[in-house]
Amino acid sequence: MTLARTRPLTVAPPDTLADVSFDEAMEARIEEILAKYPTRQAALLPLLWLCQDRWGWISPGVMRAVAARLDLAPAHVAGVVTFYTMYQTTPPGKYLLQVCTTLSCQLCGTSGLAEHLREKLGIGFGETTPDGRFTLLDVQCLGACGEAPVIQVNNDYYTGMTPEKLDELLDGLQ
Amino acid sequence: MKPILLRARGEENSRSINTYLRLGGYAALKRALIMDPADVREEVKNSGLRGRGGAGFPAGVKWGFVPQSTTRPRYLICNADESEPGTFKDREIIHTEPHMLLEGIIIASYAIGANTAYIYIRGEFWTEAEILERAIAEACRKKYLGKDILRTGFDIDIHVHRGAGAYICGEETALIESIEGKRGQPRLKPPFPAVVGLFGCPTVVNNVETLACVPHIIEHGAEWFAGIGRDVRNSGPKLYGVSGHVEKPGVYELPMGTTFREIIYEHAGGIRGGKKLKAFIPGGSSCPVLPADRVDIPADFDSVAEAGSMLGSGGIIVMDETVDMVWALENLLTFYAHESCGQCTPCREGSDWALDIVRRIRAGHGQPRDLEALERISRHASQGMTICPLGDAFCGPIASFLKHFRHEFEDYIARAEPLPPKKLPVLPVRSDRGPFGI
Ligand SMILES: Cc1cc2nc3c(=O)[nH]c(=O)nc-3n(C[C@H](O)[C@H](O)[C@H](O)COP(=O)(O)O)c2cc1C
Ligand code: FES
Numbered sequence: 001m002t003l004a005r006t007r008p009l010t011v012a013p014p015d016t017l018a019d020v021s022f023d024e025a026m027e028a029r030i031e032e033i034l035a036k037y038p039t040r041q042a043a044l045l046p047l048l049w050l051c052q053d054r055w056g057w058i059s060p061g062v063m064r065a066v067a068a069r070l071d072l073a074p075a076h077v078a079g080v081v082t083f084y085t086m087y088q089t090t091p092p093g094k095y096l097l098q099v100c101t102t103l104s105c106q107l108c109g110t111s112g113l114a115e116h117l118r119e120k121l122g123i124g125f126g127e128t129t130p131d132g133r134f135t136l137l138d139v140q141c142l143g144a145c146g147e148a149p150v151i152q153v154n155n156d157y158y159t160g161m162t163p164e165k166l167d168e169l170l171d172g173l174q
Numbered sequence: 175m176k177p178i179l180l181r182a183r184g185e186e187n188s189r190s191i192n193t194y195l196r197l198g199g200y201a202a203l204k205r206a207l208i209m210d211p212a213d214v215r216e217e218v219k220n221s222g223l224r225g226r227g228g229a230g231f232p233a234g235v236k237w238g239f240v241p242q243s244t245t246r247p248r249y250l251i252c253n254a255d256e257s258e259p260g261t262f263k264d265r266e267i268i269h270t271e272p273h274m275l276l277e278g279i280i281i282a283s284y285a286i287g288a289n290t291a292y293i294y295i296r297g298e299f300w301t302e303a304e305i306l307e308r309a310i311a312e313a314c315r316k317k318y319l320g321k322d323i324l325r326t327g328f329d330i331d332i333h334v335h336r337g338a339g340a341y342i343c344g345e346e347t348a349l350i351e352s353i354e355g356k357r358g359q360p361r362l363k364p365p366f367p368a369v370v371g372l373f374g375c376p377t378v379v380n381n382v383e384t385l386a387c388v389p390h391i392i393e394h395g396a397e398w399f400a401g402i403g404r405d406v407r408n409s410g411p412k413l414y415g416v417s418g419h420v421e422k423p424g425v426y427e428l429p430m431g432t433t434f435r436e437i438i439y440e441h442a443g444g445i446r447g448g449k450k451l452k453a454f455i456p457g458g459s460s461c462p463v464l465p466a467d468r469v470d471i472p473a474d475f476d477s478v479a480e481a482g483s484m485l486g487s488g489g490i491i492v493m494d495e496t497v498d499m500v501w502a503l504e505n506l507l508t509f510y511a512h513e514s515c516g517q518c519t520p521c522r523e524g525s526d527w528a529l530d531i532v533r534r535i536r537a538g539h540g541q542p543r544d545l546e547a548l549e550r551i552s553r554h555a556s557q558g559m560t561i562c563p564l565g566d567a568f569c570g571p572i573a574s575f576l577k578h579f580r581h582e583f584e585d586y587i588a589r590a591e592p593l594p595p596k597k598l599p600v601l602p603v604r605s606d607r608g609p610f611g612i
Contacts, residue, residue, distance in 0.1 A: 101505075140341065143262050144265065
């Protein structure tokens with residue numbers, strides 16, 4: 001068994017997200033979300049998550065559709081999207097490599113991992129490989145400091161990372 | 175002490191409701207539901223249970239602030255944001271026995287008269303959110319959740335609300351804003367959430383570990399709980415997360431008031447590679463750092479406060495003799511400068527400015543007056559100068575690093591090459607560069 005257990009993100013190209021609508025399956029999920037809260041606005045974060053799961057990122061077109069669906073000002077939605085670091089506002093690679101750079105991970109060797117990744121992928125933090133496979137991000141404490149150093153790939157945590165384990169992981173992420 | 179909160183760690187299927195029931199789970203709920211809510215609150219108050227999220231406020235007292243005569247809905251929020259660097263205990267509870275948390279939430283909701291509870295979980299904890307969703311579905315099927323639970327007439331729903339990457343949303347009023355679908359910017363207090371909270375209604379916010387203690391208090395009694403730990407003000411089991419330079423990092427459940435020496439040297443296996451301890455941060459990164467000679471103090475709320483720091487979340491970050499303390503402070507300030515929500519000038523500008531100064535010192539361009547500037551920032555962005563305590567959270571580290579390790583900063587400055595005067599950064603410069611300068 002390989003180390004990698006993460007599925008790639010579905011990333012919609014920008015031209016397909018200029019104008020979006022929600023299909024039936026998404027509408028059903030939206031109704032479920034709305035039922036959990038007394039206000040429509042409270043459904044904003046969950047709905048943005050739903051969109052990001054579906055399209056991989058939140059384009060201005062997605063923001064407009066979300067705003068219309070929840071009767072919110074588009075500016076409010078844009079303000080929220082840009083406040084939270086996990087909403088991607090540009091198309092990411094298929095794998096978001098999120099390296100924890102906070103103290104406990106650093107004490108256990110994160111900088112070696114970051115160097116290794118930069119050399120291997122030829123990109124810095126905040127950049128995507130030209131083939132669209134990997135986006136490298138530096139993130140703050142992931143709440144798993146006891147298993148440092150930690151890397152999150154899409155939704156999954158990989159803990160106790162070493163350069164060797166990183167190589168194995170990257171090879172497994174196709 | 176036999177583990178209580180993590181009793182099922184390592185057991186197969188510890189997350190399933192059947193395992194939980196086999197271990198006696200949901201018995202406390204049955205007992206609580208035949209008690210008067212006021213008696214449940216009283217029991218928790220008498221246990222001495224103090225909040226495990228950072229501030230150590232007595233849980234039973236907080237529950238008592240919720241107006242009882244109101245016709246408005248009341249809400250309970252479980253704070254599972256767990257974003258304070260060095261803290262990773264709530265995740266352990268969720269991974270081990272999510273039903274323990276759910277039972278605590280249901281009992282707490284009953285005690286304050288809430289029929290809806292939200293678990294606010296940080297966005298990165300996707301796996302943990304799934305675990306909770308599954309546990310909630312199981313509990314619904316067995317009628318521990320939903321309408322008229324266990325035929326007592328009490329209705330309770332629990333919803334999981336995922337955050338999206340913002341440390342500040344761990345602060346209770348920012349968290350409330352975030353559930354309401356807004357940017358996570360803390361509110362001015364008063365009014366306190368117990369009176370005007372989520373959707374303008376009375377709301378109690380409690381940490382995961384706090385709530386996980388509740389079923390045990392109801393089951394075994396306040397006296398039993400108060401008997402664990404140093405005294406009734408520092409009672410119960412505590413999850414200590416040990417990270418950094420130790421042989422065996424991890425979460426250890428021990429009686430409140432175990433000494434840092436025992437936690438670090440006996441449970442976490444001592445300093446990695448046989449090196450010497452230099453310093454430790456006792457309770458998550460915003461708690462003032464303590465030098466090695468304080469390692470014999472008990473890790474409880476009052477003892478750590480007496481030593482000039484805080485027990486906080488109980489996340490202990492251990493640093494050995496090789497650590498450059500200027501580097502360590504720079505790393506922490508990078509975090510806080512990144513996470514300031516930007517509402518209050520002292521915090522937004524102060525965190526960036528302090529980071530710039532420390533970066534410059536480490537880059538070899540420090541000046542004698544820099545330390546004074548850092549101290550000034552740490553006075554002016556803390557102690558009520560900001561809406562929420564994030565200001566204090568980065569000022570505590572600055573002041574304590576300078577207090578205990580000033581010579582390291584002075585050494586850098588003594589070796590510094592002065593920059594040509596014109597190029598001195600005078601104004602705070604916004605810098606979004608990562609810790610590696612890339
Ligand atoms: C900047 C900041 C971040 C916080 N982060 C968390 C957190 O991640 N988890 C948590 O339980 N409490 C956090 N708190 C404390 C909460 O505001 C609140 O006091 C706590 O959740 C109350 O629960 P308790 O009484 O059970 O401890 C934070 C506070 C501040 C000021
Ligand atoms: S410091 Fe990396 S997970 Fe906490």
